[in-house]
Amino acid sequence: MDxxxxxxxxxxxxxxxxxxxxxxxxxxxxxKPVNLFLQYWxxxxxxxxxxxxxxxxxxxxxxxxxxxxxxxxxxxQAPWAETLRQAKELGEVDIQACSLSMDIxxxxxxxxxxxxxxxxxxxxxxxxxGEGQIVFI
Amino acid sequence: xxxxxxxxxxxxxxxxxxxPIVKTAQAxxxxxxxxxxxxxxxxxxxxxxxxxxxxxxxxxxxxxxVDGGVYRFVMRKK
Numbered sequence: 001m002d003x004x005x006x007x008x009x010x011x012x013x014x015x016x017x018x019x020x021x022x023x024x025x026x027x028x029x030x031x032k033p034v035n036l037f038l039q040y041w042x043x044x045x046x047x048x049x050x051x052x053x054x055x056x057x058x059x060x061x062x063x064x065x066x067x068x069x070x071x072x073x074x075x076x077q078a079p080w081a082e083t084l085r086q087a088k089e090l091g092e093v094d095i096q097a098c099s100l101s102m103d104i105x106x107x108x109x110x111x112x113x114x115x116x117x118x119x120x121x122x123x124x125x126x127x128x129x130g131e132g133q134i135v136f137i
Numbered sequence: 138x139x140x141x142x143x144x145x146x147x148x149x150x151x152x153x154x155x156x157p158i159v160k161t162a163q164a165x166x167x168x169x170x171x172x173x174x175x176x177x178x179x180x181x182x183x184x185x186x187x188x189x190x191x192x193x194x195x196x197x198x199x200x201x202x203v204d205g206g207v208y209r210f211v212m213r214k215k
Contacts, residue, residue, distance in 0.1 A: 025155040029162040030193050077153055090162055 003132035004033040004092075006125070011137055012041025014055045014080065015069060020137045021083035028091030035132075036095040037125045038116065042137075043101045051081055051113045084115055094128070096120045143175030143211055144168060150179045150207060157183045158190050161212060165196060168214040173199060176210040183208055 005027045009020050020042075024034045038046055045055050057065055073079075078086070087093050097112060097119045109119055145164045149157035157178040164174045176187070184201075187210045191198040200211040 022155050025159050029155060029158045029190065072153070075153075076151060078156070083155075083159075086156075086159055086163075090159060090166070 002032070003130060004035050004128070006035045006037070006129040006132050006134045008037045008039060008125075008134060008136045009042035010039045011058070012043075012045040012055055013058050015057045015061060015065075016137050017042065017045060017055065018080040018083070021080035021087065023135075024093055025083050025087035025090070028087040028093055031091060033092040033132075034087070034094070035125065035128050036093070037098055037120075037122075038095065039098040039101045040104070043097050043107070044105055046095075046097070046113050046116050047107065047111050048113050049111070051115075081113070081115060088115070096125065098122070098125075144172040145174040147174055147176040149183070150177050152178070153180055154182050154186065158186050161187075161190070161210075162194075165212060165214050170214055173211050173213045176208075176212065178208045178210070179206055181208075183210070187212070 005023070007020055007023065009017070020036070024036065027034045044050060057069060061069070084093070095116050097116050099119050099121045102119055145168060147160045147164050149160050152160070157176065157180055161174060161176050168174060187198060187201070191212065195215045197213040197215065198210060199213050200209070202209045
């Protein structure tokens with residue numbers, strides 16, 4: 001239980017980010033440290049300008065999927081950014097932006113939402129991952 | 138069966154996974170060892186979640202009941 005859970009977030013759609021946030025919160029509730037590594041479209045979703053916006057759903061959702069997700073949101077399910085904020089309050093959750101993706105997207109650290117704790121490369125991510133599992137979302 | 142009155146209360150009715158557990162873990166953080174929290178939840182998945190959380194964290198699941206779709210859990214901080 002002490003090994004960190006390490007999630008590499010690549011996808012930037014709200015459904016996958018929500019799934020990642022729930023996995024993170026669940027681990028935090030169990031006292032398991034979590035490291036998030038933000039790449040590509042996931043990193044893009046964590047910018048100050050875009051974090052509150054609608055990021056759409058994966059193509060397989062279709063219209064039915066959209067309706068189902070909207071229904072859950074109407075019932076009061078928190079958006080993924082809020083779930084992550086709660087997870088951070090609860091346990092050790094570290095969120096790092098991939099430095100290569102920062103370059104690709106031409107981002108500065110000041111562009112990122114305060115949820116993001118810093119910028120690092122893949123080597124530092126692997127070091128912090130330790131013996132924990134690495135999951136790609 | 139006597140019902141334990143919790144030192145803290147969490148109303149997680151209407152909340153989906155993972156919020157019942159997240160809110161309970163937050164409440165337990167603020168408790169002293171031996172104190173209890175009473176949780177109400179409507180998410181059916183919470184039954185297994187609370188059993189698993191109890192087993193994993195060592196916080197005892199003191200009481201569990203269900204009444205008309207509302208689950209009631211009492212957790213004691215270890």
